[in-house]
Amino acid sequence: MTKVYQDVCRRRIHDEELERQLNGLAGEEVAEPAVQHQLAVRTELQGVLCDFNMNLDPRSITKRKNPGNRPLCSPSSAARNPTQCIVCFGDMALPYNSRIYKFSRVSHMMDHVENIHLRRMPVAGNYRCFHPNCEPLGDFLETLGEFKSHVLKVHGCKLRA
Numbered sequence: 001m002t003k004v005y006q007d008v009c010r011r012r013i014h015d016e017e018l019e020r021q022l023n024g025l026a027g028e029e030v031a032e033p034a035v036q037h038q039l040a041v042r043t044e045l046q047g048v049l050c051d052f053n054m055n056l057d058p059r060s061i062t063k064r065k066n067p068g069n070r071p072l073c074s075p076s077s078a079a080r081n082p083t084q085c086i087v088c089f090g091d092m093a094l095p096y097n098s099r100i101y102k103f104s105r106v107s108h109m110m111d112h113v114e115n116i117h118l119r120r121m122p123v124a125g126n127y128r129c130f131h132p133n134c135e136p137l138g139d140f141l142e143t144l145g146e147f148k149s150h151v152l153k154v155h156g157c158k159l160r161a
C-alpha cells in the first residue's frame with residue numbers, strides 16, 4: 001500500500017512540475033510582444049524571414065530535408081524503455097532526471113502523455129515528434145494517429161489508440 005502511495009505521489013510531483021513548466025512556457029509565449037522595429041525595412045525583412053518555407057507542404061519539407069526518404073532513426077533508437085515518456089525525453093529544457101523518468105507501469109506513462117502532453121497538442125494542424133532524432137523534421141505528422149503510429153514504429157513508444 002505504501003509502495004502504491006509513494007508511486008502516486010512521485011507521479012503527481014513529476015506531472016505538477018511539468019504542468020508548471022508548460023504553463024510557464026505558455027505564459028511567456030503569450031506575453032512575448034510583437035516585435036516593433038524602428039526601421040520599416042526591418043519589419044519587411046522580418047516578414048520575409050518568417051515567411052520562409054510557407055509555400056511548401058510539410059511532406060515536401062520533410063522530403064527536402066531527407067533526400068531519398070531514408071529511415072530517420074536507426075532501429076536501435078526503438079530500444080527505448082517503454083515506460084519513459086517520449087515527449088519529456090525530447091524536452092531539452094527539462095532536467096535530465098525528468099527527461100529519463102521511468103513510470104512504474106506503461107499505463108501510467110500513457111496516462112501521463114494523454115493528460116499532460118496530448119491535451120496541449122494542436123486540434124487542427126500538424127504534430128511534431130519530440131524525439132531528438134526527429135527534431136529537424138518539425139511538424140511533419142499530419143494527424144494524431146500519424147503521430148502515435150510514428151512514435152510506435154520508430155521509437156517503440158506505445159500510446160493508446
Ligand SMILES: [Zn+2]
Binds near residue numbers: 085113116117
Ligand atoms: Zn512527458
Ligand SMILES: [Zn+2]
Binds near residue numbers: 150
Ligand atoms: Zn520521431
